[in-house]
Amino acid sequence: MAVSNLPNGFVVTEGRQVDPKYETIRARQHSFKRSQVEEDLVGAVLFPSSSERDFMTGQLMNVDGGFHFVG
Numbered sequence: 001m002a003v004s005n006l007p008n009g010f011v012v013t014e015g016r017q018v019d020p021k022y023e024t025i026r027a028r029q030h031s032f033k034r035s036q037v038e039e040d041l042v043g044a045v046l047f048p049s050s051s052e053r054d055f056m057t058g059q060l061m062n063v064d065g066g067f068h069f070v071g
Helices: 020-028 038-049
Strands: none
Touching: none
């Protein structure tokens, strides 16, 4: 059994809009200097279900725009 964890950051969605001032502050706290959107998670979600991860197990893949490095 391959068990992996995919923690994501604060994701801005159509139903989860934030105050522009807050979004500016949050974006500065990321390495990529922008807010995270749903599309940022697609590749990371599909990767563990692909054959590309055949020899990988129990990994933590942070998908947070570098927030854990900067924040």
